[in-house]
Amino acid sequence: MDLRITYLYRNLSRNPMRTALTSAAIALPIVIYVLSFSVIQGFDDFLDRAAKQLRLCVTQKTSIVNPLPTGHRRKIEFLDESKTRILSVCGLRWVGGKVGDKPQLLSTMAADPDTFLGTFSDYKLSESERANWFRERRAIVVGSGTANQFGWKVGDRVSIKPSLPPYKEMDFIVVAVGSSENDPVTNFFRADYYEDVMKEIGGPTDKVSFFFVKCATKEDLTHFTAEIDELFARTPDETKTQDEKTFMNSFITQQFNLPRNLTILAFTTIFVAVMAAANTMSMNIRDRMGEIATLRSLGFGRLGLFALVQTESLLLCVGGGVIGAAIPYIAFNFTPLGRMNVPLIQTLIVEGSMCAQALLIAAGVAIFAAMVPAISAARTPLVTALRNME
């Protein structure tokens, strides 16, 4: 037993250059794998949070940029007069917005003040924060990411310049900051304030970008998806109703379809790792044909040799994998890189479980790469191999 461990160690250390190069060639793809899947995980978490809220999103049928009349809200509410299935309906007006001269576009919405807190109950506001939302006409609830970026705190007076009419700076008072569970880049302020500003400039009022409808159960969600569209069919303002997850996902996939592209990228690099490891293992076995024959003649079984080669590959690849998983883990958990801004998912979270998963991938790479060399080692015909030594 002891002897075999020594032999494994000697095998890996007899050609340090080869071991180092191979480990690095496996570590790098593992880095890419961890980063890619952390991003995808971020998107998935974002969508799962959206799905949990049991909300429907009602937009204008032709295009999300076309407005709907505010009157739709009452009609949707009348679909369930008992208010046990449709809990709350909130109209949102997208105004985009910028802060000062910063080029970044915000996602700011004017929300119906009376139903906002009910519809977006995932914004867990305290009693006093709720009271402030109702009391302060210029109240705004900002996303955690936006708050971080501009250093906004509860109680601050802030200015945002909408990308739509009135196109000039509007002043707000931050009454609450969303938690990390909420959409980090979306801010909500009161629609009555917005409508007043619009009336002043003679701009269009009584229009919303979309409605969010909070349902009681999953069944209600499916039920009303069809019923709301049916309600407005053949009217001048037809609607398109989707659950929040589908709605958000259409945004993500429309923009470059990042999750899909990252998956392709990650698997291409894993392929690279497999080939690199297979190359090294096949060279190792080729160089050691004689030794393997000797081991065979000393009585090592075929299975034992197979296991020996596989273990060597496993040590090599998992070694590289540990380095590869450690780099992004340390970089995104213990350095300022962890606070870097990533669109939509805000900050990239590299979880320990993702790194553990990468190690499993590295182990898979090892087994797969060493398969052919290990079989050929196990099958070494004694006589010919020993003869070849000379």
Add this chain to the structure above:
Amino acid sequence: MALPVMYNYRHLLAHKTTSILTMLVIAAVVGLSCWLLSFSNALESSLAVAADETKILVLKQGATSESNSSITIEDFHRLDQLTGVARDPDTGQALISPEMMVQVFLPRVRDGGKTNSNVAVRGVTEVAFDVHTNVRVVEGRRFSVASPEVIVGVQASKQFAGLMIGDTVALGSGNDRAFTVVGHFSADSGPMESEIWGYLPALMNASTRESYSSAYVRVKEGVDPAEAIERITGPSIELKAETEADYWRFQSLGIRGYLFVASLLAAVMGLAAVLSIANTMYATVAGRTQEVAMLRTIGYPRRAILASFLVESAILSLAGGLLGCIGCILWLATVGNTKDMFGFFTFTTLAFEISLTPKAAAIALVSVTLVGMGGSLFPAWRAARTPVVSALREP
């Protein structure tokens, strides 16, 4: 005196497994890089066309794109004060084009209509064809101002369903006005090829809009567009103005960010490939110590040995690179070469086609060859310095 290339070729054949595995590593990296390169080329060339410096885009101040800009007719008429505007040589009309941007949700062709995309619908008047000089009807004819007709950009017609000549497309806020497609237009592969164009008053009516979205101004030759921009943003007109090039640079920020990250990851992969080549070449050199010593004895100089190993890795890299290029071409041919990019600011889709140009392939091949030779530099150097006598004496 140099070693014949055949010598390297035979050696590569002798170690088939190693050669093929190394080639596959290189092929994967080159294939991916080729795809990224083609993608960014397609995007760049599409946006480069929009870089007409004499064309100014006018939006409402505060608006970030044509989609969320709203210019009233009064706002628009303030542009009449502008000097330095190019004029139609026949009619003397100022080349200022009022335009309105709305959108329609259309099914994508590439996945059989499973997903839809926001396609830009632009309302224009006749002057638009003199302002956007690169827009040419390539098939069919222009829309008539008297009947509900539209023309469709060639990229849009290929990538979204129901936009062939003779088809009708439902537009307007209720999606209930039928417009007939009467022509296809090109715009030197610029972003406008992803749009649908129709007569401005007809589209405004259909979308129940009372204001324009934007205006395009063509400045007279020899006039500095910066001056005109200053005038437009100044107190008498008070609108937002930028050259079309700046506008598109801003709109494509997001996708450029993605491309940058993807290229970075591809570079990391490239590094893994270099290590892999170095590994293979170290093994090759180690296995041939005696052979090299023999070659040195019969008179081959050190640099011939060095060159020979470099050539060997170049052959390996080039072969892997070619495999990667073929892989990329096959991928584009089977999985699809059409891509569209959703502008987070415009809320519309920019469609383009990706193809692996000979130039991009050449760049990829030359760089992979250089990188491969770089990876084998140290092992080749070691080979060239093989001590002759002791190497020959070794068993």
